[in-house]
Amino acid sequence: MRLDDIQIRDPFVLREGDGHWLFGSTDPNIWDGPATGFDAYWSADLETWSGPFPAFRPDPDFWSRTQYWAPEVHRYQDAYYLFATFTAPGRHRGTQVLRASSPQGPYTPWSDGPLTPHDWECLDGTLHVEDGVPYLVFCHEWKDVGDGEILAVRLSEDLRTPASEPELLFRASAAAWARPIPRPEFPLVYVTDGPSLHRTADGRLLMLWSSFGESGYALGVATSSSGGIRGPWMQAETALWPADGGHGMIFRDAEGTLLLALHTPNRTPHERARFFPLDETPDGLRLRG
Numbered sequence: 264m265r266l267d268d269i270q271i272r273d274p275f276v277l278r279e280g281d282g283h284w285l286f287g288s289t290d291p292n293i294w295d296g297p298a299t300g301f302d303a304y305w306s307a308d309l310e311t312w313s314g315p316f317p318a319f320r321p322d323p324d325f326w327s328r329t330q331y332w333a334p335e336v337h338r339y340q341d342a343y344y345l346f347a348t349f350t351a352p353g354r355h356r357g358t359q360v361l362r363a364s365s366p367q368g369p370y371t372p373w374s375d376g377p378l379t380p381h382d383w384e385c386l387d388g389t390l391h392v393e394d395g396v397p398y399l400v401f402c403h404e405w406k407d408v409g410d411g412e413i414l415a416v417r418l419s420e421d422l423r424t425p426a427s428e429p430e431l432l433f434r435a436s437a438a439a440w441a442r443p444i445p446r447p448e449f450p451l452v453y454v455t456d457g458p459s460l461h462r463t464a465d466g467r468l469l470m471l472w473s474s475f476g477e478s479g480y481a482l483g484v485a486t487s488s489s490g491g492i493r494g495p496w497m498q499a500e501t502a503l504w505p506a507d508g509g510h511g512m513i514f515r516d517a518e519g520t521l522l523l524a525l526h527t528p529n530r531t532p533h534e535r536a537r538f539f540p541l542d543e544t545p546d547g548l549r550l551r552g
Contacts, residue, residue, distance in 0.1 A: 264312050266536050269304060273333040273387075273457060273510040274524045274536035277366055282307045283516070284366045286318065286334045286345075291532060298331040301347065303367055309516060309538060318368040319345065319361060326376065327351045333457065333510065336366055337390045339397070344422055345370045346399070348386040355381060358388025358401055360422050374423050378416070383407055387510075390422075391415070391460045393492050397422060400432070400470075400492070402455040406448070411435040411455030413472060415492050430493065432470075438483050438498040440505070441474040457482075457510035463543045466490060471523075473509035476502050480529040482509040484547045499547055513541065523550065 271287035282305055289302040302315035318334070321327070327349035334347040343363045350356035357377025361370035379385035379401050388401035396417060403412040412434050417427040435441050435453035446452040456473040463469060468487040473480065482504040485496040504511065508527025515521055521541045526534045540551040 264304075264314075265310060266312070266538075269312065269315075269536065270532050270534060271536050272526045272531075272534045274526055275333075275335045275512055276514045276522075276524050276538075277336045277338070278514055278516070279338070279366050281517075283309055283514075284336065285312065285314075285536065286336055287526070287536065288332050288334070289315065290331060293330060293332060294531065296329065298327070298329050301331060301334045301345070301370075305367070309522075316367050318363075319347075319370045325372070326354065330356070333387045335389055335512075338366075339390065339392070339422065343368075343370075344373065344390065346388045346390055348388070349377070355384050356404070357381065357383075357385045358399065378418065378425050380429065387457045389458055389460065391492055398492055399425070400458045400460065401429075402458065402472075403429075405435075405446070405452045405454055409449030409451060410453045411474070413455050413458050413470075432492070432494055433485065433496045433498070435474050437496075438474065438485070439500050440476045440481065440483055440498075440502040442476055444475050457512075459512040460492075461513045461548075465543075468492070469547060470496065471503070471511045471513065473511070476505055478506035480507060480509045481505050482511045482525060486547055503548055503550065508537070523548075 274287040277284045285304040300320040303318040304312040304314035306312045332348035345361040357379035360374040362373035363370045384404040384406045391398045405411040414429040416429045443451040459471045461469045470485045481502040483502045484499045511525035
């Protein structure tokens, strides 16, 4: 199959060996109803894909049964770790870690429930390792705070438990391109989605993240002034991807080309993964062409 054949949101690409693994939110309706799990796809050329392969299927006693979102797979030490968002009635949404011995899975729960604060509504956790120390970077939802936040928490070396209190990195309204959305709960609501870290060839630390801009769902870039996870974080003036797409990440293909992966359009069931060549610039990132 080709990318146009695969309904997927929040795409994440892991290059491994002689090919690429594609993960994402793959239930036909991720917003409601019972969740099936997460599927994976494999490709040697990023054009023709095999699959789907069942990367995660919950056991009967797994705590969450709906809204399985944004899986990311990271190779860490001697295994593969899947970070994903789950929720359940009477429970707060959060990011839990699953583990497998191969990128295809099957993945089984590794952390004891979510690593995000249990009394917060959180989503889209990603792994960032800095100076050998693992961090979970995640979103604190607008549903709690109005102005959505992105935070970091240090993890234990085995990725099973948080090892610090969460530290605020920035709020969505810090970006000039972000726009509030109408919601009755707060006077102004700003969304934070999908943080993803990228270290440039010259050592700068960049973060991709999504919110809503003038033309709908969008993706922007922030740069850490210190070069480390604690920032301070400076926001690009304009969105890298300004309309009808987002939740991106960066990877390299077999030739070493830097690629942006995101989903567009932002409408179920039409969302698809798309890959676009990128250049690193003194100001951050630029889409080619």
